Amino acid sequence: MRRYGNFELAEDSTQEACVEALRSWPSQGIPTRPGAWLRTVAERRALDRLRRDQRFAAKVRGMPFPRADSGDDRLSLMFACCHPSLSRDAQVALTLRTVAGLTTAQIARAFLSSEASIAQRITRAKRKIVDAAIPFRMPAPADLEDRVGDVLSVLYLMFNEGYLASGWEMSQDRSLAEDATWLAGLVAQVLPAQAEVLGLLALFKLQLARTGSRFAADGSIVMLVDQDRSRWDHGAIREATNLLQRAAELDRPGPYQLQAAIASCHATAPTWTDTDWQLLVRLYDRLLQLQPSPVVRLNRAVALWHVAGAEAALAETDALLPELPRYHLLHSTRGELLRDLGREEEAQEAWASALALTLNPAERRHIHARSAAEAR
Amino acid sequence: MLIFAGDGDDNDAKVMERVGAWWGKYSQSGAIVGGERLQSSSRATTVRFDGGAPSIVDGPFAETKETIGGYAIVDVPDLDAALEMAKTWPASPAVEIRPIWVD
Numbered sequence: 001m002r003r004y005g006n007f008e009l010a011e012d013s014t015q016e017a018c019v020e021a022l023r024s025w026p027s028q029g030i031p032t033r034p035g036a037w038l039r040t041v042a043e044r045r046a047l048d049r050l051r052r053d054q055r056f057a058a059k060v061r062g063m064p065f066p067r068a069d070s071g072d073d074r075l076s077l078m079f080a081c082c083h084p085s086l087s088r089d090a091q092v093a094l095t096l097r098t099v100a101g102l103t104t105a106q107i108a109r110a111f112l113s114s115e116a117s118i119a120q121r122i123t124r125a126k127r128k129i130v131d132a133a134i135p136f137r138m139p140a141p142a143d144l145e146d147r148v149g150d151v152l153s154v155l156y157l158m159f160n161e162g163y164l165a166s167g168w169e170m171s172q173d174r175s176l177a178e179d180a181t182w183l184a185g186l187v188a189q190v191l192p193a194q195a196e197v198l199g200l201l202a203l204f205k206l207q208l209a210r211t212g213s214r215f216a217a218d219g220s221i222v223m224l225v226d227q228d229r230s231r232w233d234h235g236a237i238r239e240a241t242n243l244l245q246r247a248a249e250l251d252r253p254g255p256y257q258l259q260a261a262i263a264s265c266h267a268t269a270p271t272w273t274d275t276d277w278q279l280l281v282r283l284y285d286r287l288l289q290l291q292p293s294p295v296v297r298l299n300r301a302v303a304l305w306h307v308a309g310a311e312a313a314l315a316e317t318d319a320l321l322p323e324l325p326r327y328h329l330l331h332s333t334r335g336e337l338l339r340d341l342g343r344e345e346e347a348q349e350a351w352a353s354a355l356a357l358t359l360n361p362a363e364r365r366h367i368h369a370r371s372a373a374e375a376r
Numbered sequence: 377m378l379i380f381a382g383d384g385d386d387n388d389a390k391v392m393e394r395v396g397a398w399w400g401k402y403s404q405s406g407a408i409v410g411g412e413r414l415q416s417s418s419r420a421t422t423v424r425f426d427g428g429a430p431s432i433v434d435g436p437f438a439e440t441k442e443t444i445g446g447y448a449i450v451d452v453p454d455l456d457a458a459l460e461m462a463k464t465w466p467a468s469p470a471v472e473i474r475p476i477w478v479d
Contacts, residue, residue: 132475135453
């Protein structure tokens with residue numbers, strides 16, 4: 001019951017805080033209770049404003065948040081929102097709404113859902129938090145690693161949705177990816193000894209550092225091989241690599257650290273041809289041990305292409321067809337491999353399959369361009 | 377409330393001993409305020425109101441593989457405390473945690 005008051009109060013004040021903090025930020029003080037809360041929202045609004053700023057990146061780096069004095073409160077809230085007794089969908093929506101301060105409309109847009117269904121999802125989740133007495137505090141030490149895992153899964157989902165939105169309207173919702181990175185930074189600040197937290201944060205930073213060169217002026221995708229590496233944020237890449245080093249020193253390897261190591265291998269290669277493909281294949285092998293997934297195997301096949309040739313890579317991708325029949329990237333990868341082998345007709349068929357399976361406009365343009373390009 | 381899945385006829389002495397210890401521990405701490413072990417669902421009778429008038433049928437109402445083997449009414453501060461108890465329950469294959477209706 002006590003919790004009821006707390007949560008509803010906090011939730012109600014979000015909206016007001018958005019408006020209020022926007023108006024008064026930063027000259028006016030913020031209400032004392034729930035103080036950390038309102039600060040969160042206020043900071044988020046400030047971030048929104050900064051986003052519109054041309055010099056966004058430079059300013060964000062200079063900003064003193066997430067702030068340590070309110071970090072614990074926000075993290076407790078995040079643990080409640082990501083409690084394992086809630087469904088994953090509910091966890092994501094609730095975290096975006098209450099911790100990141102997004103509106104239901106923004107969440108609905110990001111997940112291509114209707115505002116009404118997102119609102120209902122959030123309302124139900126909040127009811128469960130209240131009625132089932134899901135606590136707002138750090139989990140017991142024995143549960144910490146598992147519970148952190150839930151939080152990281154939610155952030156990972158959030159980031160990927162933002163990094164390459166699956167729908168056809170937004171090729172890329174950077175703000176969602178930035179929200180996830182901001183939240184991961186917060187978790188890392190409170191739990192600096194959790195290796196996978198550092199790994200995930202490093203992964204996000206490495207991906208964001210290369211965002212600027214992923215799309216051409218006309219919105220089409222620029223492949224890694226063609227990207228202008230001088231446009232990458234090398235400061236952020238160094239920062240991420242340091243994080244990864246700190247994570248490695250904790251000696252608790254995990255899938256996020258391995259994914260970050262893979263991203264780091266690409267990000268620190270001076271040119272495409274200098275990429276250490278041998279290392280990439282090894283990293284993918286280790287990742288597969290921890291996380292056997294067909295998507296990881298597909299990525300490994302691409303690295304294998306550069307180590308063992310297109311024939312070997314194609315054998316791998318063919319083996320994945322029964323598992324990932326509707327995954328457009330498998331078909332477009334097969335297109336590239338078949339073209340490399342001079343099997344142009346089959347390559348065209350593969351691209352046609354890929355095209356039929358994605359709605360993302362940038363990806364569609366890319367697939368069109370690849371299938372129309374002259375065979376090398 | 378913690379609802380324990382399981383068949384009430386299970387009488388493995390070792391398990392019963394561990395259940396006894398678990399129950400004693402949480403009764404002493406004040407977490408358990410009530411509860412019972414139930415007999416096997418083969419001894420259940422159900423009254424149904426499907427057609428409006430009550431009809432009496434053999435067996436439990438839940439048509440699932442798992443039946444309810446017992447329950448404990450607990451008074452704990454939050455879900456994590458209840459989960460802590462449920463995770464150490466020594467006997468049955470599942471424990472459901474359900475808040476009791478409070479007006």
